[in-house]
Amino acid sequence: MIRRTRRAVLCGLGAGGVAALAGCTSEGDPGTGGGSDGGDGDNSDPDPETAVHQVGGPLSGPAWRREERRGLCALITEESDAAWLLREAPAETVAFVEATDFDESVLAYVESVGPTTCHDAVSFADVAVEDGTLVASAKVEGPGDETVACGQAITFSGAFLRVTTDSRPESIRVSVTDGWGETSEVTGEDGVRDPEALPGGVRPDGDPEALPASFECEREGFERHPQAYDGEVDWGGGGGVGGDDGGDTGTGDRGPLALRAVIPGDDDPASEPLSVGRGTAFRIELTNVSGREVHVGNRGKYNLEILTEAGWTEIRGGDEDATFEYTDEAIAVRPGETLAWEFEMTEEGLVEGGPHADDLHVCPDLVPGRYRFVFFGADDLAVAFDYVG
Structure with a gap:
């Protein structure tokens, strides 16, 4: 059963930088996760275990406005944190969340937008926990092949990243490169709307x-x-x-x-x-x-x-x-x-x-x-x- 809670942490991008968070993945591969060197400390893990579930469409609605910011990110530390995202989620997405052992793992939900219908996944790299903060770099992936026909349409998408670590993060920071090739850092300090x-x-x-x-x-x-x-x-x-x-x-x-x-x-x-x-x-x-x-x-x-x-x-x-x-x-x-x-x-x-x-x-x-x-x-x-x- 999903219970109401207040422990989700959100992050978003202001108008100063365009960001897209269509999914969370390892380097170049939308379906896998990976880690790299992180910081040292009592609550750090430079190489946590990761897994990714691509949702496709935006579960938030999207809640945010592309004119105000370019992405949304939520750190989910227990199943009930995801309740508002799962109201109309596909069965496979609900199953992925329910299969997460929150005694050992957390979820990051990321969401953004790209310029074509082929910008529907994100590769992740440098995933780590540094002094209690989940950090990563993310890149929205395009078609990867010039012969692929893509519809010219602004496309929103989202994904869950499962991070399994003994050093449980309490906040999140992501360096994001969107579908237009622009990069900006997002943190958990902003709300969904300005x-x-x-x-x-x-x-x-x-x-x-x-x-x-x-x-x-x-x-x-x-x-x-x-x-x-x-x-x-x-x-x-x-x-x-x-x-x-x-x-x-x-x-x-x-x-x-x-x-x-x-x-x-x-x-x-x-x-x-x-x-x-x-x-x-x-x-x-x-x-x-x-x-x-x-x-x-x-x-x-x-x-x-x-x-x-x-x-x-x-x-x-x-x-x-x-x-x-x-x-x-x-x-x-x-x-x-x-x-x-x-x-x-x-x-x-x-x-x-x-x-x-x-x-x-x-x-x-x-x-x-x-x-x-x-x-x-x-x-x-x-x-x-x-x-x-």
């Missing part, structure tokens, strides 16, 4: 131009949806439910989840950033930028608020006998996966299709000001935008 490269924004700069004194509803018996979060919010990022922070994600102290408000036209230099007009369709996106699964609660667990002189006020509510209950569940968000909420900036468009849509209403009508979305189905994550009417 939060700075995500579309959208967190909140407008400066104070809002409009700040209403209050947001009072005159409808008889109207009761506001409760503000279910406790205290301060985490702007733009944080952890999942139950302290599920994803471990060491390499994304700073914001945690594994990144929340963004994506407004049409924000990429237009002439437009006001994070500003919407009446009837504008926009979305809120929650992305797992880390290298492991993170769990969140019911997707309906959010507040929609306006900033008034009295503070943040929920804009939705219902009749006095309305109840706002949510199921208690944990939804797994894969590395690189994005959850989205779609809205239209009208009284109806902010509740239509959402939780308790039949019972909730925006009251009073929308007024210009600063609004925010708070997802209390995770670590009270928030983004804000301005409504200009």
